[in-house]
Amino acid sequence: MKTRLTDRVIQRHQHQLTQDRSSITDSVIKGFFVEIRKRSATFNLRSSIDGKMRVIKLGRFPEISTERARALCLEHKQRISQGATVDDLTKPVRSMTLDQFYRDHFLPWYQTYRRNSTNIVQLYRSTYHIRYGHRHLHTICQDDLRKLTKEMQDLGYAPGSVNRTVVILRGMLRRADDWGYCKIHSSLQKPPNLLPDHPRHERFLSREEAHRLQAVLQRRGATPVNLAILFLLYTGARRSEVLNADWAHVDFARQEWRIPISKNGRPRTVILSDRAVDILEQARAYQQRHFGKQARSVSTVFANPQTLQPYHNIWETWKRVRAEADLTDVRLHDLRHSYASTLINAGVSIYEVQKLLGHTNITTTQRYAHLASERLHEAVKLVDAGYGLE
Template structure:
């Protein structure tokens, strides 16, 4: 095995002799393949030669000699970038979790036991069932893509017996009024100095965290109280109506940016002052704050749930809530239709008063 340095790239090649003929197999490019992966592939080739087999013929397309890392980087990832707007989430899941467990394994060597061990390890690390399931789905999708490409030499998706964990995706958690004060007190202790403003803006607009963190100043028309989100989860733009309180948050951020940016402000609204780039995540500081406030079951997306629940409890119609959340179907919005007991009591009292029945 040797590394060939061309003008534009470096590639690994395997030189061998079979039936008295000198042959070469191009294995892959550096640094897409690292040296640990090359050692695994090298051992596979040597094993084939020891059995009297030509490594090239033993697996014509060399798919069984690929590690999962190689398949992900060279085959799966390029297509993922084209078809999925949130491909970076899958990339992060693979790099930080799947790669560490399966990355150096050959495709042909991955077994149902490996999948089960991965699930158990994730549970021991105290990841939620929903998070683990998302990673298992990604793993399954990789093998499903390989099936569609008709690649050979590895188990198909069904044979891996990928079983998702029991999980209630409709879990409901709303930030209560009495929880808000202690949660924001905890947020203000964060090293992320604008974390309270980010969380407040999420809670006041009902927007998704990705929409908020990628928001640019040019997206806002404060005179008309409008925020145009150019790209949403559905792939379509939408417009969010701003309240006075949400505009107050923007004003505070604007004044803060005037102090730290030479030009008076950044392109993005919620910017890391150290990198001067938009935040891509607030998970770690959010988790620390919720732990400090003893609200460890609160998730970032629950702020969107809380916004919707507050609207319904204030008498806003489900169709108006649908419009404010940007749902294409009212069916999706129905999960937020949770009226408080006080409101239900007042509603049923209205019916009683209407008929004016005397017993």
């Protein structure tokens, strides 16, 4: 029988099978066929190799899907045209799980050649480990990237974040291939389909919105995550910097917080306002009340009460907080925008804001300057006053 092979076709024929086995040949790819039994099915490729007709087993259904078997079939046909032997096609694939590759090879390399590994560690734990950590490298394919894109979209991640997550995973797999730890799935040879990522209008909080956010956080209580969000608002620091803040780097007497390694790879010092210091005092009081004797050994300022370690992700809490405050379009990073625009509206120079945000280049700071228009509105009123009739 000849037809276009699909998962549904195989399942239907399994249910209708009246004999021990049946064979269906694919109508699209020459030599691609499946042997069907009641409880299993085996994908095969029939092809001439070294002048003899050979049958190469591709895998069993449903352990691999028809589309994966089809892709593997095309890869084998390409290798055969380049002179591959039967032994080349049938010898075991050298591979390992994604967790093994990440732990033993990728992370050590990343920590050696990249400025800061905090972000990749958080991304791996929260996204890749959960979904693919147990999978062998060569089994992860383009279809997995499409599913990851859909899942992250459904969770509300911005297109830029989704694209970055997909590109990093594909890059990790291609690096494993380059280093000889696996032969990646053939579908990953072409770039993934990325989401359209149009430049977003920068968002910052008005005075009334900032009050509303703080009222919600106060009502929810002084928990580590709620206090971390407040601290973001009052310091303009980055999310990763706040979540990894260490008590050893806080100088209460000088009202300063030292960040050993910032995004640009250099240390920087954050000047703390009285309100920011008060937030830290609340965090310390929380740990003394809830951690007991362990409080003295906890180094993380906004430690997770369950693990006493830094939080890796506070997205779910932030999603609920911003919904209660009716700020559903506000991202955590927008609190940094708000900090910058509030300073500029208050008359602080762009150079002082640059120092407070920890930017090495004034051009980076200028992208925040255009967010704040209140002073400009006041400034143009001077034109009315100058031209106006008495």
